[in-house]
Amino acid sequence: MLDITLNKIKDSIPFSGAKSLVMTLPLKESSKRVRVLTSIILILFLMLFLPWTQNIRSKGYVTALKPEMRPQTIHSVIAGRIEKWYVQEGSFVAKGDTILQISEIKDEYFDSLLLPRTQRQVDVKTLSAQSYQEKVVQLQNQIGALERNRELKLQQAQNKLNMAELDVMSDSIYLEQAKVDFKVGQDRLKRAEQLYEEGLRSLLDLETRRLKFQEVQAKIIAAENKLLSSKNKRITALIDLDAIENEFIDKIAKARSEMYTAMSAQFDTEASVTKLENQYSNYEQRTGFRYILAPQNGYLARAVQVGIGETIKEGDAILNIVPADADLAVEMFVAPVDLPLISVGNRVRFIFDGWPAIVFSGWPQISNGTFGGVVVAIDQYAGPNNQYRVLVVEDPEEDAWPDLLRIGSGADGIALLNDVPVWYEIWRQLNGFPADYYTQEEKDAIAKDSKK
Incomplete structure (x- = not known):
């Protein structure tokens, strides 16, 4: 039968001789545990008020800053x-x-003397164009000579016309004079016949007067013939004037037609020269390629x-x-929800592939093996992966990036945002709120005030 009682065994049997049994006894351990637990809780509580740097993690790779320096x-x-x-x-x-x-590999470029022969064609076409140009100059000189000759011929014909018109005027006056003389002679003849019938004049005087009247009739007929001849000369002068004008118009038009034909041939030849020169230049450039x-x-x-x-x-x-010697940068990609939190000038920490690092994303000051960067460009549109590309360069105020870093290496970026207490960050994460938005100017101002 078991001896179950309220009496303690240690009161009846001493445990000092049993070392293992002594170690199992609670020698005031409860108070020590309370103190330890209280200390841990106090430390955790104090840690809630430590500053925590909000951040955005993003993957990227090393590239060149300038497009022309990229692979x-x-x-x-x-x-x-x-x-x-x-x-x-x-x-x-x-x-x-x-x-x-x-x-x-194309047959039209197999000729080893392609360039000299093409140059020869250019030279020949150039000489042909110069020949046409000289022909144009000569035709222009010929047209000028014809125009000067036309002016002289027209002046000569005009002078003849003027002389013919003066002759017409002179003969007209002579005819009028002859008409007056005819009228006077006719009157004198009538008076002479009347006086003869009255017996006051002799027959000899009457016949003399009749002879003079016939002379007057002959003069008026001669004056009319001379006037008609002068008018014919004037008409002939007019015809000659028109003939000279038409003749020179035809000659000048023919010369101009030949000149324009030569000019057209010159322009065609010059176009061929330009085409051949272009072809020669293309051949020459192709030879360099x-x-x-x-x-x-x-x-x-x-x-x-x-x-x-x-x-x-x-x-x-x-x-x-x-x-070689490219200015390195990192292309990192951020989701659209995080884009408003990133702006040009923001600080970024990087973990490069191949360089070990100990990272505390919320306390970048105590991180080891990370490298600093500064945002210099943000794309204005989302890429095929529905993320925005952010270009980050080396931070001049931080340690230099590794010399052995190569284009294409992977980089894990940590974009540093606002500094908040740990309890706030825990509360934000539990509620799913986004990180606080801030501007780099505000953060720089806060850092400057803290240094003061």
Whole structure:
């Protein structure tokens, strides 16, 4: 039968000899536990009032700040066949160094004397254009001579016309005088006949008067004939004047037609010269494209076309080049909900792949192995992944980024936002509220005041 009682065994049997049993006894452990628990609670409570830096975590990769310094692909401008490589992958090339040589594969460029023969065509066409130009000048001189000759001929014909008109006027006056003389002679004859009938004049006087009257009649007829002849001369002068004008108009028009024909041929020849010069320039440029040159200083990363004798088309990728001495930056992507919290000038901490780090995102001051950056650009539109690209460069006030950092390396970005108490951050996270929005100017002002 068990001896179950309220009496303690330790009161009847001493435990001092049993060391293991002594260790199981609660020697005032409850008070010690209370003190420890109270201390932990107090420490946790005090930690609630520690400053916590709100942040946004985002993945990104290292790139170059300037677009022209980012990795690029060298393409072939012309179609051809690879003849010789002058470099190998991983080699450093300076701007203008020859990378490889290609040859033509199109039959219209096979001629080894293509450039001299094209230049010969240009020279011949140029001489032809000069010949037409000289012909135009000569025709212009001929037209000028015809115009001067026309002026002289017209003046001569005009003078003849003026002389004919003066003759007409003179003969008209002479005819009027003859008419007056005819009238006077007729009156005298009548008086002479009357006086003869009256017996006051002799027959001899009457016959004399009749003879003089016949002379007057002859003079008036001669005056009329002379006037008609003068009028005919005036008409002839008018006809000659019109004939001269028409003759020179025809000659000048013919000369101008030949001049315009020569000018048209000159312009056509000059157009052909321009076309040939353009063709020659294209041939010359194409000859330079047979050698693929390095566009800038850099390292050859990977050759796309490799085989000797391998043909390539226009615009085909040949090899990749990574520019040297590029200003590095980090492309990180943020969700649209976090975009209002990011602005140019914000501070960012990075953890680069290959560089170990101990990170306390809320206390960046005690983090180790992270590198600082500053936001310099934010895209104005979301990318295919529905996130906004943010470009971050090295912070000049922080430690320099590693020298061995290469373009394409991964980067884990921590965008630093507002400083808040720990209890506020816990309360915000539990309620799902967004981080506090702030401006970099406000944070800089707060930091300046704290330093004072």
